[in-house]
Amino acid sequence: MACSELFPGFYKINLPIPRGGFESFLDGWFIKDEARAQNILVETGPASAVPELFARLEELGNPRIDYLIYTHIHLDHAGGAGHFIRRYPDTKLLAPAKGRPHLVDPSKLIAGSRTSLGSLCDVYGEPLPVPAENMLGDGGEIPGLTVIDTPGHAPHHSSYIYEFGGRRILFAGEAAGCWFRLDDGSYFTRPATPHKFYYDTAMASLEKLLALKDVDIVCFPHSGWLTDYLAAFERAKKQMELWLEILSQLPPEAGREEAVAELLRRDPVMEKLEKLPENVKNRELFFIGQSANGYLGWIRRAAAAR
Template sequence: MLSEFDDGIHVLDSGFFRPRLDAIHLIVERGRVAVVDTGVNDSVPRVFEALAALGLAPDSVDWVVLTHVHLDHAGGAGLLMSRLPSARLLVHPRGARHMIDPSKLVAGTVAVYGEDAARKMYGEIVPVPAERVVEAPDGFAIELAGRRLEAIDTPGHAKHHLCLVDAKAGVVFAGDTFGLSYRELDQGDRQFVVPSTTPVQFDPLALHASIDRIAALRPRAVAVTHFGPVGDVPRLAADLHRQIDAMVAMARDCASRCTGASAAATASAEGPAAALRDCLREGMRELVFAEALRQGWDADESELQRIFTLDIGLNADGLAAWLVSGGR
């Protein structure tokens, strides 16, 4: 459940959905702690178990940092903060209001998953008192026992996304901006990434720029929430750029084909939307399988489906939202 990366950085499995899907990162410096992303409400006991395993008390946590406010990253933030007496919450300025009043965030999640599924996955989202929330515009820095941690604005996956730069460790905590990297696909020390185009604010041009910004920092590792630190950053950045372009091309092709749907489908209120959804999901599945062949992943079709079943649907839905918004 808890593993150490290096230089006081620890990786905690949040337990969300399946093992090694969703990570919480702990940065420990001279007995003080920053928690990067929180998982969901059910993840909160794991944070305290991890602190205890490290010989640390709840009042050793000075900061809880959210890379963005999607609920697999931030759903447990309010509950966790309510049990951390000394912590402040660091969040992008666009996301701060949603932590103070999560009603719109919850409504958006219900729109994606449905009310029953959303409640089952995330539970009751607890608000964070406004006086404990610190907004982090681009370049805003905090200190953890003298260790500088700088927030940089990294839109593309979401407009409210920041990355946290840990210069001492040479690590960027990148949330979803630097894609998804699942440990089941590793080949020895060689790791792989797949972009995340989750609804509803995917912007390929902004995401390309954010990836370039991370790579320009020349970190020795990028810690992604799904799942953990990855190295060989230039190679992975190039892979992300190539795959984003392929996803955009596939989405545009689906939009073009589905626009020419039959008159019967066009007459149905759900026909064109359903056709586009199915095209995007099948297209995403084919892109994942093509990447598996390209990279030589040691996983058969059923294993790839198990690993990526959630992401295929979410990426397809994010591409659909991008097309509806104008698809630029």
């Protein structure tokens, strides 16, 4: 469903991206918190997803948005920030401190994204600058929200806990990788490791999430939600460890293709790729390659430092 109410006042909003296989790649989350008299949106998606987001908000009565929250500022998550603020100019925006300058001036973000993503940047669309006065600084607190510093997928990455309706909702971003529920009820997961990846940093952030207590629901931008969060994070940890073991055994000259082939051969989760539609499978193979490159870079830097 494009928009579904998980429990009173809490909505999952599908943010389709206009490329085959990306229709259910990304979810945003809307909280209508009447007790605190505030409305919160977590993630807008890229610029190309914003028109669909506006349509879904109109279905919900076009509520005011008091706060817009991002776990990180990669184009697929925050590329729509400036477009959103043009329509909702009174909305205040919270993002990790290191990422905020790239929302105000997205030129370096665009250039770096094009280097790593190529033509996918055109699919995501061109971001617009966010006015500096819309940004919440380090002292800008949102009632009910706890910020957790979880770098790894990006050097600027936060996870958030929001207490709402007697529940503690965790927005984990990509600190625990990506998680997709399959039609048969099983799941497909993969690490989300960038080109400049730091394994120790990412694992420390995942351990921080594993140490959390009394979380009732965890929400993934890629994509969906679950309640057995500790089991999911343990699986993510084991998969990250397995990928390091597999890719560390490759010859020093091995590249992306060899790395992906070995992951497909040795990680049992990769068997689930065959259950995905062909265009979704191709999407995931692209991002598996991106993540493998991140691991290879870290392994080689670590070897050079010894």
